[in-house]
Amino acid sequence: xxxxxxPGRSFRREREEILAAARRVLESGWYILGGETRSFEEAFAxxxxxxxxxxxxxxxxxxxxxxxxxxxxRGDKVATVGNTATATxxxxxxxxxxxxxxxxxxxxxxxxxxxxxxxxxxESGIRAVVAVHLFGAAADLDGILRVTKKFGVxxxxxxxxxxxxxxxxxxxxxxxxxxCFSFYPTKNLGAFGDGGAVITDDDELYETMTALRQYGWRxxxxxxxxxxxxxxxxxxxxxLSVKLPRLDRCNAERRRxxxxxxxxxxxxxxxxxxxEPENTRxxxxxxxxxxxxxxxxxxxxxxxxxxVGCAIHYPEAIPLxxxxxxxxxxxxxxxxxxxxxELLSLPMYPELADDEIExxxxxxxxxxx
Numbered sequence: 001x002x003x004x005x006x007p008g009r010s011f012r013r014e015r016e017e018i019l020a021a022a023r024r025v026l027e028s029g030w031y032i033l034g035g036e037t038r039s040f041e042e043a044f045a046x047x048x049x050x051x052x053x054x055x056x057x058x059x060x061x062x063x064x065x066x067x068x069x070x071x072x073x074r075g076d077k078v079a080t081v082g083n084t085a086t087a088t089x090x091x092x093x094x095x096x097x098x099x100x101x102x103x104x105x106x107x108x109x110x111x112x113x114x115x116x117x118x119x120x121x122x123e124s125g126i127r128a129v130v131a132v133h134l135f136g137a138a139a140d141l142d143g144i145l146r147v148t149k150k151f152g153v154x155x156x157x158x159x160x161x162x163x164x165x166x167x168x169x170x171x172x173x174x175x176x177x178x179x180c181f182s183f184y185p186t187k188n189l190g191a192f193g194d195g196g197a198v199i200t201d202d203d204e205l206y207e208t209m210t211a212l213r214q215y216g217w218r219x220x221x222x223x224x225x226x227x228x229x230x231x232x233x234x235x236x237x238x239x240l241s242v243k244l245p246r247l248d249r250c251n252a253e254r255r256r257x258x259x260x261x262x263x264x265x266x267x268x269x270x271x272x273x274x275x276e277p278e279n280t281r282x283x284x285x286x287x288x289x290x291x292x293x294x295x296x297x298x299x300x301x302x303x304x305x306x307x308v309g310c311a312i313h314y315p316e317a318i319p320l321x322x323x324x325x326x327x328x329x330x331x332x333x334x335x336x337x338x339x340x341x342e343l344l345s346l347p348m349y350p351e352l353a354d355d356e357i358e359x360x361x362x363x364x365x366x367x368x369x
Contacts, residue, residue, distance in 0.1 A: 004309040007185040009351035021238040040237040052206040055232025059160040059182025059196040063091035069208040080130040082319040113143025122330040133162035136285035163188040166281035191236040253350035254284040264361035306363040311345040
């Protein structure tokens with residue numbers, strides 16, 4: 001069986017170094033907010049070309065902490081897209097703010113600047129925008145920043161699926177006030193448990209988030225304000241430090257696999273392969289097909305019978321899910337609702353072997369004959 005995601009292969013590839021890092025942490029006797037976390041934070045900040053990185057417990061907390069540091073809370077609204085992991089919306093709601101959805105760009109899966117401008121024109125009280133760089137592709141940051149600057153609202157980048165992705169040669173996560181990352185095991189840079197981080201060049205925002213992640217402490221045991229408990233532990237930080245130097249090489253391998261998929265599926269009616277948006281460097285956290293004509297589920301079952309695992313990211317757009325149907329929709333979500341039922345994620349991870357890639361391609365081609 002070819003799994004759709006297989007983080008165990010990442011461990012086996014780097015087994016000895018990872019075990020050595022874990023042993024170093026376990027023997028140190030220091031397991032929370034120590035030297036391993038500081039070392040990873042410094043390395044990840046350098047990798048992204050920014051001043052600060054704050055290790056936190058997960059990607060959801062990362063978004064929440066940025067919004068809370070921006071003093072967003074009850075009575076405020078935050079704009080994002082409806083075709084993302086529910087975690088993005090959960091982070092917004094945990095601040096007490098309400099979510100509002102903008103549409104995505106036709107032919108892409110990321111925030112539409114035109115839809116965002118329409119939303120901000122129609123809806124008052126929106127105090128921040130969370131742009132999601134979905135599946136490893138950068139959103140239209142030029143257009144989005146033009147809109148956020150016009151309306152005077154900060155841009156927060158959700159980079160949970162975009163480690164190392166670039167826009168105009170610059171790393172995603174460095175365009176807005178902060179970039180938020182998840183290190184869930186299947187991510188391009190994945191831990192072997194939960195983990196997350198925020199990167200920023202804003203000194204004041206960084207200092208506030210540093211206190212917020214640990215009960216609002218600036219001085220130990222003294223809370224200057226209400227905070228939460230969200231810390232990247234030493235074990236995960238040490239593992240991430242092993243994997244970070246390999247991130248660009250792994251992303252290059254993802255891009256090679258994506259090109260194999262794209263060329264192997266060229267000319268097939270009934271599917272649309274993901275394109276690389278102009279001025280971007282896609283890192284293919286997922287390789288997501290659009291399967292037209294209502295054939296997605298049948299293709300998924302066909303591939304499963306061939307021993308090929310696939311996934312649907314995500315089964316329902318968030319505005320259609322029971323918990324969010326009551327959220328007002330000031331602007332059309334036509335593109336979000338149109339493409340979501342067509343999406344199918346093929347196997348994608350750097351360790352995929354050439355014969356496995358060919359098995360996937362053969363399975364798709366056979367379905368459309």
